[in-house]
Amino acid sequence: MLKMQNIRKSYRTDTIETHALRDFSLEVNEGEFVSVTGPSGSGKTTFLNIAGLLETPTGGQYLLDGQEVGNLSDSERSRLRNEKIGFIFQGFNLIPDLNLFDNIDVPLRYRGFNAKERRRRIERSLEQVGLSARAKHLPAQLSGGQQQRVAIARALAGEPRFLLADEPTGNLDSLMARQVMELLEFINEWGTTIVMVTHDPELARRAQRNIQIVDGQVSDLRQTIAQPEVAIA
Amino acid sequence: MFELKPMLSALWRNKVSALLIALQLALTLAIVSNATVIVKDRMEKVARPTGMDVENIIAATYMPIPTDYDMAGAVIADLDLLRRTPGVLDASVTNQIPLSGSGSAGTYFNEPNQEIGGENANYYQVDSHFIDTLGLNLIEGRNFTPTDEHVVGPNERHHSEVAVISKQFAEKLFSGESAVGRFFYAGNSDQPVEIIGVVEQHLGAWPGWSRAGNVVFYPLLVTDNHKRYLIRTEPGQRDAVFKEVEELLNNRDPQRVVQVETLSKNLERTYIGDNVMIKVLSLVMALLTFIVALGIIGLTIFWINQRTKQIGIRRALGATRANISRYFLVENSLIAGTGLVLGTAGALIINRLMVSEFSQPTLTLPLLAVCAIVLLLVSITAALMPAMRAANVSPAMATRSV
Numbered sequence: 001m002l003k004m005q006n007i008r009k010s011y012r013t014d015t016i017e018t019h020a021l022r023d024f025s026l027e028v029n030e031g032e033f034v035s036v037t038g039p040s041g042s043g044k045t046t047f048l049n050i051a052g053l054l055e056t057p058t059g060g061q062y063l064l065d066g067q068e069v070g071n072l073s074d075s076e077r078s079r080l081r082n083e084k085i086g087f088i089f090q091g092f093n094l095i096p097d098l099n100l101f102d103n104i105d106v107p108l109r110y111r112g113f114n115a116k117e118r119r120r121r122i123e124r125s126l127e128q129v130g131l132s133a134r135a136k137h138l139p140a141q142l143s144g145g146q147q148q149r150v151a152i153a154r155a156l157a158g159e160p161r162f163l164l165a166d167e168p169t170g171n172l173d174s175l176m177a178r179q180v181m182e183l184l185e186f187i188n189e190w191g192t193t194i195v196m197v198t199h200d201p202e203l204a205r206r207a208q209r210n211i212q213i214v215d216g217q218v219s220d221l222r223q224t225i226a227q228p229e230v231a232i233a
Numbered sequence: 234m235f236e237l238k239p240m241l242s243a244l245w246r247n248k249v250s251a252l253l254i255a256l257q258l259a260l261t262l263a264i265v266s267n268a269t270v271i272v273k274d275r276m277e278k279v280a281r282p283t284g285m286d287v288e289n290i291i292a293a294t295y296m297p298i299p300t301d302y303d304m305a306g307a308v309i310a311d312l313d314l315l316r317r318t319p320g321v322l323d324a325s326v327t328n329q330i331p332l333s334g335s336g337s338a339g340t341y342f343n344e345p346n347q348e349i350g351g352e353n354a355n356y357y358q359v360d361s362h363f364i365d366t367l368g369l370n371l372i373e374g375r376n377f378t379p380t381d382e383h384v385v386g387p388n389e390r391h392h393s394e395v396a397v398i399s400k401q402f403a404e405k406l407f408s409g410e411s412a413v414g415r416f417f418y419a420g421n422s423d424q425p426v427e428i429i430g431v432v433e434q435h436l437g438a439w440p441g442w443s444r445a446g447n448v449v450f451y452p453l454l455v456t457d458n459h460k461r462y463l464i465r466t467e468p469g470q471r472d473a474v475f476k477e478v479e480e481l482l483n484n485r486d487p488q489r490v491v492q493v494e495t496l497s498k499n500l501e502r503t504y505i506g507d508n509v510m511i512k513v514l515s516l517v518m519a520l521l522t523f524i525v526a527l528g529i530i531g532l533t534i535f536w537i538n539q540r541t542k543q544i545g546i547r548r549a550l551g552a553t554r555a556n557i558s559r560y561f562l563v564e565n566s567l568i569a570g571t572g573l574v575l576g577t578a579g580a581l582i583i584n585r586l587m588v589s590e591f592s593q594p595t596l597t598l599p600l601l602a603v604c605a606i607v608l609l610l611v612s613i614t615a616a617l618m619p620a621m622r623a624a625n626v627s628p629a630m631a632t633r634s635v
Contacts, residue, residue, distance in 0.1 A: 045632055054549055054629040075553045081628070082551020093546045093631055097243035107550040109236055154550075166632055 001162060001193045002028040002051060007060035009046050009216075020046035021216040024060070028195060030161075033188040035207035036197045043216040044197045045166065051195060052085055052164045053077045065161065082110050086155030086192075088184075090167035092147040094139040094154075100126065101135040104154045111158060125153035129183065145176030152183055163187065165196040169203060181206060240564055247536070254532050255572035258608060261525045262576025263583050266596055266604040268514040270584070274594040275507040278441070283500065284399075284434030285331060286368030289322075289466045290496040291475050292330040295482060296459040297489040304456035305384050307486060311462060312362070314485055318477065320470035325366035325463050326454060328358040329438055332499045336438025341449070343406050343416070345423035352405045354398070354447035355437035358455055364397065364432065366465045372400060374413035374430030381429075381452040392422075393451035397430040399437075401446040426451075440503050463496075471495065522608065526615040529569075533561060533619040544623055545630025554624035561623055565616035566609070573605045580604075 007024040010017055020043045028034050038044050049055040050062065053069060056077075062069050065084060072080065087093075094103050101122055108118040126132045129149035131142075139147050148168060155163055165184060169177035181203055188194050196207060204210045212219050244251050297307070308326050315324035329336040340351040357363070361377035377397065385391040396417075403412035416425035435448040466474045475493060482491045501508075537544070544557055552560075584596035 049629045049632055052549070052632075054627070054632065075555075078548070078551050078553040078556075078628075081549065087549055087631065089546075089631060093542075093549075095243075095543050095546065097246045098239050099242070102239040102242065105239065106236075106547060110547075110551040110553075110556060158551075 001030045001032070001065060002026070002195070003061075003063040004051070005061045007050060007062060008058045009043075009050060009055070010058050019216055021050070021057070024213075024217060026211060026218055028193060030193055031188070031191050032209060033185070033194045033207045034196070035204035035210045036195060036213060037199065037201065037204045037210060038213035038219075042213045044213050046216070047213060048164055048166050048195075048197050052087060053081045078110075082107055082158065084161050086158060086160035086163040088148070088151050088155055088163065088165040088168045090170040092139070092144070092151045092171070094147055094150055096139055099136050099138055100131065100142075100150050100153075103139065103150060104157050107154065107158050121157040121159075122153075125157040126150075128156060129153040143176070144172050145179060148172060148176070148180050149183065152180070152187070156187065161193060163192050163194045165194060165198075167198055168196060169198070169200065177203070236560065237563075237567075240560070240567065244564065244567065250532055250535075251568050251571075254528055255568050255575065257525050257528050258569055258572025258612065259574075259576035259579055261521045262573055262605055262608055263579035265518045265521060265608070266576075266580040266601050267583050267587060267593075268518050269604055270594050270596045270600060272511050272514050272518075273600070275511050279504045279507050279511070281436065281440070282434055283332065283436045283440075284367075284369055284432065285436075285496065286465060287332070287496045287500055289468055289471050290367065291464040291466065291471060291478055291493060292333070292496055292499065293462045293464065293478050293482060293491060293493045294330070294459065295461075295489045295491040297486075299488055302458075302488070304460060305454065307489075308454060308460060310485065311482060312360075314481060315462060315464055315478070316362075318474065318481065320466050320474045322465045322467055323362050323366040324465070325362040326360050327363060327461050327463055328455065330461050330463070330496070330499060331357075331367070331438060332436060332440060332496060332503050333438060334499075334503055338444075339419050339449075341402075341406065341420075342418045345418045345425070346421055347418065348421050352402070352447065353444045354402050354449050355439070355442070355444070356449040356451065358451050358453040360454065361452060363450060363463070364430075366463050367435070368465060369435060370433040371397075371430050372433045373411065374428070376430060377450075377452040382454065383452065384454045384456065387455060387457040391453060391455065392424050393426060393453050395429045395452065396426045397432060397450045398428055399435045399446060399448040400431050400433050402448060403428070403431050405447060440500075441507075522611055525608070526611050529565060529612050529615040530619060533565060533616045534622075536564075537561065537619055537623045541626055542630060542633075544626040545628055545633070548626065548628035549631035557624040557626070558620040561620035562613060562616055565612060565620070569609055569612040573609060576608075577601060577605060 004024055004026045007021050009021040010019045024047065036044055036047065050057050069080065095106065104122045104125060105118055108121060126135055129152055131146060131149055131153065134142065168184065169180050172180060184194055198204050312324050312326060315321055336355050338353055338355045340353050342351045360382055361379050364371055364376050381395050398412065406412065406417055407415060412428045412431055415428055417428065418425060436445050437448045439445055464474065464478060475495060479491050479493045547557060580596060580601055587593035588595055
């Protein structure tokens with residue numbers, strides 16, 4: 001699903017060049033649930049940005065679903081992001097001026113679906129996260145956990161094959177975090193490939209595989225046993 | 234792909250700033266469109282053909298010092314001298330200088346002994362060289378000949394038997410029928426004046442007068458205490474002749490005070506108020522449009538800065554750069570559209586007041602539409618640069634914590 005070979009990413013200012021990723025190589029198979037851990041500043045977010053086509057690498061090769069993405073134009077990258085990748089962010093990243101329905105609608109509009117298809121997908125994804133009754137609410141009227149579920153619904157509505165989660169439970173209390181984690185495990189069971197960046201070792205252990213990034217390189221590849229304890233209600 | 238509904242929802246939640254810009258646009262349209270109609274009216278007025286070769290005509294006015302001055306003799310001698318001057322095409326005597334703001338008018342009828350229902354016209358007492366000196370276009374009938382001319386004293390009752398009139402006045406008197414050979418009556422007189430010729434155009438003494446263009450010329454020299462000459466020069470010779478005229482007249486007869494000016498200076502002076510009005514209103518329109526453009530640029534930049542994270546999120550969710558630019562341009566167009574709809578109503582209301590209270594020209598819908606389209610284009614142009622800048626926000630902004 002995702003194959004990175006010798007990926008490099010450096011940021012340059014007038015006087016300093018910072019290497020965020022160095023000879024970074026990783027392969028994530030279809031249907032895998034991979035957690036990514038590492039200390040702050042290790043390059044986790046840079047990896048996530050490159051994996052999610054939010055940034056371009058300085059060097060190396062990146063194949064997403066078998067397609068070399070290094071030479072794609074900005075518009076092609078946008079289209080690929082929209083069609084194949086779902087994002088779940090630590091801060092939920094819902095648009096505060098839009099109600100839940102319209103928030104989930106945002107990527108679907110960019111996809112070019114007609115109104116009927118968009119409605120069908122939005123209603124189904126809201127149902128999957130248990131928030132159908134809140135479709136007309138604004139994000140500010142929901143709890144953190146509910147907002148993250150809306151963000152997951154937004155990611156699911158496009159039926160992506162690849163889900164990237166950036167600290168998806170970072171802003172949630174333990175109960176909410178557990179619910180969100182269970183939801184992700186449930187999504188993975190449907191066959192969606194998930195890569196989750198997290199600081200939480202306990203969550204990381206729940207993934208099938210954990211990757212540790214240190215100083216911009218993969219330092220450790222550990223196989224973990226992931227067995228979701230509870231399916232989503 | 235437009236996100237009108239969510240865009241409107243988002244705008245509604247930020248309605249105060251959006252409404253302020255819309256109101257600013259509305260006010261700008263109301264003022265600019267009404268100013269435009271005034272400017273257009275004034276420009277048309279200033280650009281009206283005078284019917285005369287204004288650029289090549291010099292006007293000289295003189296007043297003799299002696300009380301028993303031989304005015305008729307002086308006129309003959311002066312005109313003879315002027316016509317022989319190199320660079321001069323022709324010269325004529327007149328009671329008033331056209332376009333000067335100073336003149337005489339009467340009421341005319343096409344039946345004798347009438348008191349109501351006449352038509353006002355500006356009249357001139359001239360000689361047989363007048364039409365050629367001014368470069369007027371005689372479109373019907375004939376010019377005056379020396380035999381038509383009469384000389385009368387200042388206190389003598391005088392009456393011309395023939396006249397040349399302007400086409401506009403002829404149409405007023407005879408409703409488009411040929412005027413040559415027909416008669417009119419000055420005031421409540423029963424003495425007919427035969428029209429022997431019609432000139433195409435002559436604005437008369439007062440271009441701002443509601444009857445400007447109604448003109449009558451009589452072949453008459455009244456020997457009152459001052460006289461005026463009109464001198465037409467060859468093209469390019471006006472300034473050279475201008476320098477000579479005062480000296481020529483004074484040398485021929487030093488017993489008088491001579492004042493010389495150009496007809497174009499007269500015309501410029503006549504339209505000074507209109508030209509000032511055109512310049513001031515144009516400046517006001519440009520300033521208002523500039524200010525509204527600055528407001529739109531400011532608001533768009535403010536909203537973009539406020540929504541940088543949101544732009545990043547949209548980009549991460551699949552928006553292309555074009556999607557982002559279009560979002561802000563459409564959003565701006567919605568605000569501008571609202572403002573222009575309000576402004577259209579405002580402009581029409583203001584114009585109605587201007588017409589009824591200040592006799593200003595009526596604002597036509599096509600002109601209002603042109604003003605609205607120009608303002609819409611200005612607002613889109615103003616939003617274009619910030620909108621393009623917004624498109625450069627990186628999608629990686631979505632994963633940043635600030």
